[in-house]
Amino acid sequence: MINAGIVGASGYTGGELMRLLLNHPNVNIEAATSRRLAGEAVSDTHKHLRGFIDLKFEDLDPEEIKERCDVVFVAVPHGTAMNIVPELIDNDVKVIDLSADYRLKTDIFEQVYGMEHADPRDAVFGLVELHPEIKDQSFIANPGCYPTGATLSAAPLADAGLLNMAIFDSKSGITGAGINPTPASHYPNMAENVQAYKLTTHRHRAEIFQELNRLDANLTNVSFTPHVVPSIRGILTTAHLFVNDDLSVEDVRGIYSEFYKNKPFVRVLDDIPSLGAVRGSNFCDIGFEVDANNGRIVVISAIDNLVKGASGQAIQNMNVMCGLDETTGIWTPATSP
Amino acid sequence: MINAGIVGASGYTGGELMRLLLNHPNVNIEAATSRRLAGEAVSDTHKHLRGFIDLKFEDLDPEEIKERCDVVFVAVPHGTAMNIVPELIDNDVKVIDLSADYRLKTDIFEQVYGMEHADPRDAVFGLVELHPEIKDQSFIANPGCYPTGATLSAAPLADAGLLNMAIFDSKSGITGAGINPTPASHYPNMAENVQAYKLTTHRHRAEIFQELNRLDANLTNVSFTPHVVPSIRGILTTAHLFVNDDLSVEDVRGIYSEFYKNKPFVRVLDDIPSLGAVRGSNFCDIGFEVDANNGRIVVISAIDNLVKGASGQAIQNMNVMCGLDETTGIWTPATSP
Amino acid sequence: MINAGIVGASGYTGGELMRLLLNHPNVNIEAATSRRLAGEAVSDTHKHLRGFIDLKFEDLDPEEIKERCDVVFVAVPHGTAMNIVPELIDNDVKVIDLSADYRLKTDIFEQVYGMEHADPRDAVFGLVELHPEIKDQSFIANPGCYPTGATLSAAPLADAGLLNMAIFDSKSGITGAGINPTPASHYPNMAENVQAYKLTTHRHRAEIFQELNRLDANLTNVSFTPHVVPSIRGILTTAHLFVNDDLSVEDVRGIYSEFYKNKPFVRVLDDIPSLGAVRGSNFCDIGFEVDANNGRIVVISAIDNLVKGASGQAIQNMNVMCGLDETTGIWTPATSP
Amino acid sequence: MINAGIVGASGYTGGELMRLLLNHPNVNIEAATSRRLAGEAVSDTHKHLRGFIDLKFEDLDPEEIKERCDVVFVAVPHGTAMNIVPELIDNDVKVIDLSADYRLKTDIFEQVYGMEHADPRDAVFGLVELHPEIKDQSFIANPGCYPTGATLSAAPLADAGLLNMAIFDSKSGITGAGINPTPASHYPNMAENVQAYKLTTHRHRAEIFQELNRLDANLTNVSFTPHVVPSIRGILTTAHLFVNDDLSVEDVRGIYSEFYKNKPFVRVLDDIPSLGAVRGSNFCDIGFEVDANNGRIVVISAIDNLVKGASGQAIQNMNVMCGLDETTGIWTPATSP
Structure with a gap:
């Protein structure tokens, strides 16, 4: 033990x-x-x-x-x-x-x-899906919640050298702000609302940039705007990804499926992810559409901010560091609805 | 298997x-x-x-x-x-x-x-905490969601012959109404609202009555009023219990603790239960206060309507019927917050 | 002006x-x-x-x-x-x-x-529907939010000398707890939850009792249990009223309609009130069912706690004190949905 | 009359x-x-x-x-x-x-x-702030809900010829989907969730494009992705606007303030708008930040989809068509919180 x-x-x-x-x-x-x-x-x-x-x-x-x-x-x-x-x-x-x-x-x-x-x-950045070297480490920096969902939504295209510009528009549950009551988490302020904040200056942008730039050193235009929505848990990231090539739906699906094969916690879907299907679980669900007219691919990723975005991912890291199967103890479906 | x-x-x-x-x-x-x-x-x-x-x-x-x-x-x-x-x-x-x-x-x-x-x-009524005879059965009627929370909140007092009258005022999450969209489950109707319904005629009253009356044949005045609240899961029942004796907090605690000892899924608390602490789990949390002036004891029970109020309890029944420990496979804490 | x-x-x-x-x-x-x-x-x-x-x-x-x-x-x-x-x-x-x-x-x-x-x-208690003497006053104590909805739900029966016992089970939006963030108003605690509190000891019970007892000096058994629900505004009160006479639906409707005729802000309905229909407005909607078997009448009242339960009622008082029509400036429908 | x-x-x-x-x-x-x-x-x-x-x-x-x-x-x-x-x-x-x-x-x-x-x-497009010619019309096409908030968020920059590319990421309350229950509006699906849909193909994109392209014929790269969030009312639009010039905060504020002077229903704010401050009212609140590193300006607009996004704007149109002050009858603050 x-x-x-x-x-x-x-x-x-x-x-x-x-x-x-x-x-x-x-x-x-x-x-x-x-x-x-x-x-x-x-x-x-x-x-x-x-x-x-x-x-x-x-x-x-x-x-x-x-x-x-x-x-x-x-x-x-x-x-x-x-x-x-x-x-x-x-x-x-x-x-x-x-x-x-x-x-x-x-x-x-x-x-x-x-x-x-x-x-x-x-330290090694503990995004298991991108860092196989974790298995030899004894110290890991566990990723931020927003960077987990955002990076996973764009990594396959960055890795393929196809990404020109990325705009991440994220919608987070309010537990990301912690257990202590604040005006932002006050029910009359949060319910029936969407609150954008730090429109251009959120610190997590640097993590997302670092990871994507590591995959493609030419990628420089990466921006990130966070919002809180009336949800306890979850981050849905809408990645507006501009690519330097004409890509069909099949192309994109191929790139993502290949990139995430053997990554048990990333599910590449045919439909659009939503928070309910990952609530309480360590999954990152990914779906997308191609907007050929504007050279844009819209990728949606959904995670539970407290699990894949924090504690679940930390245990996933522990599993890999300890030589266990990465799914050990965290292979449970979401609590849904 | x-x-x-x-x-x-x-x-x-x-x-x-x-x-x-x-x-x-x-x-x-x-x-x-x-x-x-x-x-x-x-x-x-x-x-x-x-x-x-x-x-x-x-x-x-x-x-x-x-x-x-x-x-x-x-x-x-x-x-x-x-x-x-x-x-x-x-x-x-x-x-x-x-x-x-x-x-x-x-x-x-x-x-x-x-x-x-x-x-x-x-058929035997599958409320495991009240029906030890389940272990010999091959057919069980699993209880309704409201009757589970309501009956557990009052059973110790009924069993002790102390209960004169019981009024159950229950607040349920909307999944109790099923997976199909209806006006009641329409978000603009349900959010920011509380909807009382079948104020005096809900069919689950008969189940509650049957079980309590089985414990105390003299108990006849049992009423039940359900409400839906803006919650996906959970039933909080406020039981207004009128007793025929002066009971102190210690008396009531003693009666409930004794009644539910060795019942792993009922937690008798010192504070007031809430839905978050049972969400996704098979627990029934119980707390209470004594209103000596009015001869009333207010007992609160909290369950997840889909787990202890339905599927979790069904598995608990299966465990007992199959000779397994009743907690097998369902001994997990709530997903909270 | x-x-x-x-x-x-x-x-x-x-x-x-x-x-x-x-x-x-x-x-x-x-x-x-x-x-x-x-x-x-x-x-x-x-x-x-x-x-x-x-x-x-x-x-x-x-x-x-x-x-x-x-x-x-x-x-x-x-x-x-x-x-x-x-x-x-x-x-x-x-x-x-x-x-x-x-x-x-x-x-x-x-x-x-x-x-x-x-x-x-x-001071005169500023529940306009019950206190015609307000028009000659220069100082008024505006009622509490819970007492407004609870008292209006039961006053006609108390006034008729028919009420034996009253149990008020109220469900309030969280703005009743004020503008400052607290653990109770913290979104992860409040959303998807129902929180009962002060099960037997809430101070508003004394107001409800004082007003009903004024209408019927024999009425002594009055109890009150409050809850907060995931709603910004609104109080839905479920009044479990035990009466000393067999009353038909028509009897009860007659008593309430007569009592509240010429009271423009009380609407006696044929169906069950809900918070959406009073949100942002000064109305108190009332509906009921008769539970003949248990000698119980279940009355539901719905108000907006910040309007009829506080500021709207205060202006209604001002109107009467100033010799204006009581509806002046506050005769607006709810914002619904 | x-x-x-x-x-x-x-x-x-x-x-x-x-x-x-x-x-x-x-x-x-x-x-x-x-x-x-x-x-x-x-x-x-x-x-x-x-x-x-x-x-x-x-x-x-x-x-x-x-x-x-x-x-x-x-x-x-x-x-x-x-x-x-x-x-x-x-x-x-x-x-x-x-x-x-x-x-x-x-x-x-x-x-x-x-x-x-x-x-x-x-027909004349009934966005009063952009179409002074409404006052002579007897037939008006009232704008869609999304196009109202999106167009108003970007029009000043388009009108100034400064806009190169616009990505609108909108978050809507569910009343936009109508009064009839659907799986999307089913409370267990909508609550605690964010649902992106029609990521690249929503019909409202054409309206937004038509209006912005009218202001700047060179603008072609306009995209739009809608989401529903757990809110009854409201649309918050996050406009990621890429400009062909270095603009300071003061520049942008000047452009917006000038463009919307004498437009009583558009409030250009110093902080970030949110839905609570426009709920039930005909306002469009606008705030922004400049992301100089990426040549991006992030503009947030907030409207009530049923008022400024539909019925309130229709009355605003009627007022102008009938020679009344455009604010007549709809100059009321939001119901907040």
Whole structure:
């Protein structure tokens, strides 16, 4: 059994890690830390776990965590993770960081996040479908929620050198903003509404750009506009992709199917994905149409932001890092409707 | 392995049976019938099951089903089940009927549903927490969604002979009305609304009454008023229970805890249940307050109408009927938030 | 023109007062106070009023308000109003207090709210349909949102001396909890949920009881259980009313129709009310069914909690106090769907 | 007084026309037709109008309508309007057609809608902000809901000759799909979801293109992708506009403010619009950000699809056609929250 620890377990990604790990045949949840809630029962915060988990939140230092855990998931805010991760990393302890701290090259991180990096180290970007090298790593930077759905929607065309320009228009459920109430998450503001924000400046654009640019160094025009919609979970990304070639529906289907063969969590569909079919699951559903008149391909990807966009993907990374089948413990269908 | 068949698999309870059975270690889904969709892939209707199930809907007669299946779940409308069940029943085939046809004593059924019963046979009411005799049965009438939450909320007091009068005010998600669009399920009508209906005449009252009256033959004043609320899943029942004795909080807690000890799917809480903590799971959460001034105890129960209120409970019944632990394959926490 | 002032104008009831008063032919909005937002444009907070109102929030003392205003709406929290109202009251200034401070008899207030009353004065309870004496008053206590819908649902039977016991089970939109984000109003908690709270101890029970008991001094068994549902606005109250006589549908219809004739904002319907038909309007829709077997009448009332349950009713009070037709400026249909 | 008739009054736009016209000081609603519901009370369908309107639906032929009405709103499906409009048009009767039949040049209409046009006549496109010539017309084609929000978001840049390419990504409330229940409007499908559809082929693209191309004949690359979101009302359009010049925030603000000065229903904001601030009102709110790196300007427009996107705009057209101030009867703030 793998002894797993979760650093910063009081939020949504922490709760979701535990919900999923409870079903994992090879994992024992050994520790859940929270400075603020230390001493309180985990299931007082994550009430759906009552009867499943007897742990109390603990306030542990990295040394203690390392002693007790084989794998550590770091689920603290960006800027905090970089002060914890260095002490955790060890040949025998595997670390998956769900924060933004190690996803970008250090200089880009410092520019985008406006802060000096306390631990300027490179990490492999944990998008399993694009990074086979994960299997040899002991430290992984788990991707952001928006970058997961956006990158997967465009990667096959970028990889084929066919992509000229990409505009990602994403619609997210509000859990992406966290467990703490804010004006944006206030029901009278969120219900019956769509709220666009950071129309041109969202930090996740840098992750999407980095990944697509890695696949095609000539691709420079990548833009991203996020919205929140009245949904608890899920991100639907509408990728308006402009290509430098005439592509038929069959061409596009061929490119995507080939690119994602043997990627069990990406389903390339004949119809248009929607959030219901991925809710609670680790899938990324992809569908598309070709707009030949405008040289545009519209690709839709759907993920659950808390699973494939965060905790499920983190476990997928853990599986690969630990030599398990990547689907172990997370091969469950969505809860739908 | 148990070979399971689902008769009438195109609706929500059919989809939910398959979602749950796919996780069951002892079950193989052998057949899913639908006259209307025969020949179509199951996952074209239940899109969240893409990648998990390769079955096509079939149009099978009872003889064919019996040949291939050890357990059959009947998920057709009331009035239809009674024409299928008799041919299915067999010493070697176990049948769980999710329709209303066998839940009530025949004469009550005929009165409440306004039709003659084609197969006037008694069945055990499949509320596992109240019916230990299920383990010896090969035919079970699975309870209605409202009766499950309402009966569990009041059974301990009825069993103790303390209940004088019960008023159940239930709030249900709209999946209880089925997979077909109707004015009631039309988003502009359902969103931002609460719709009370059948204020005094809902057929499920008879089930609730039958079960509580079985526990206390003196109890006669039982009423039930249902509402739909803007939620996909879930039933929250507010039980206004008038008791013939002064009961303290500790008294009530003692009665409920004792009654539900060793009932793993009923969680008696110190706080007030809500739908999020049971969504997608087979739990019934129960909480309460005592209104000493009015001789009233307010008990709240929360279930997922498609799981504990239908398909999950059906599998719980199957487990007991097959000699498995009742939690097998359905011991998963809610998907929350 | 009537010069109106709003004390505490930054919340939902303040915004709603302005939205409605902007349509009122006899009113000029003269002042909107907020200590916290003094100096900021009203329409920066209430963005839907952009283009309609140029006022800035001001931090005014009662003397300044009195000088500029003929009518003052007090929309501050309970416990605060009692320190402002005394200085506002004046023969020439009419005051409508939307807080809870003056709704209950002083001794009951002190008991229910657990505080000493700074200004133990009696006020007329501003439920226009039940209090014709409002027309001679210069100070009115505007009713609470729940008590408005609950009292109107049961008053005709209480007035007729027919009511033995009343159980009010209310379902409210979340704006009743105010403009500030809280865990209860956090979208992931509120959406797809129903949250019961204060099952037996909500303070509004005292208001409902006071009003019904005034109509029938023998009525003592009155209980109230509130819930929030996923809706921005609206309160649907399910009144389980036990009567001491056999009443037919026609009897009940006759009693309600007679009681509410010449009450333009109460619509007694042949079908079951729902929130959509009153959204944004000052109506209280009422429908019912008779449950003869249990001696129960189930009455449903639907109001918009911010309009008939707060700001619209306050303007209705103002109209009556000022000798205007009670419908002036608020005779508009709901925004539906 | 203007006597107004509504042909096809049983749907959402019919109901909304009546809700708004009831507040119009110069209009009397003289007739509401529906073949299917002839003889039934209008308020049995539009329940929020109970107490406001005593009309019954009638099955009238155009001659009868013309005799009784000065202005006729045609709210029937496309393909039907073209068979009614010719008989209605008359020097003394003004006609506003809310269907798609007369919005496009005839040849484009026939191509886009795949049908022959029974009445190939040109009409003025009723987007008041762009068509001052409306004031002399007696027949107007009222714009589609999506084209209203999309066109207004981009018109100032097109008019200035600065627009190279436009991608409209729109998010609509589900009332745009009508009053009849469908799988798309089924609450379990719509709630907690975002559904993209007709990714590249929606017919409204042709309207948007026609209007923008009229302003700038060189503009050819215009694409449009619609989505439905869990909202009853509203369309939020995210316009990704690529410009052929470096434009600062001040430049863009200047262009929009100048273009929309004296257009009372367009509010150019400093922040990002959202649906709540326009709900139930005739406003189009516009905000934007400049993405200098990508030569992109992201403009957000928010409208209520049933008001500015349909019935409110139709009344705005009527006002202009009848020589009234364009705001008459529809100058009301949104119902928010």
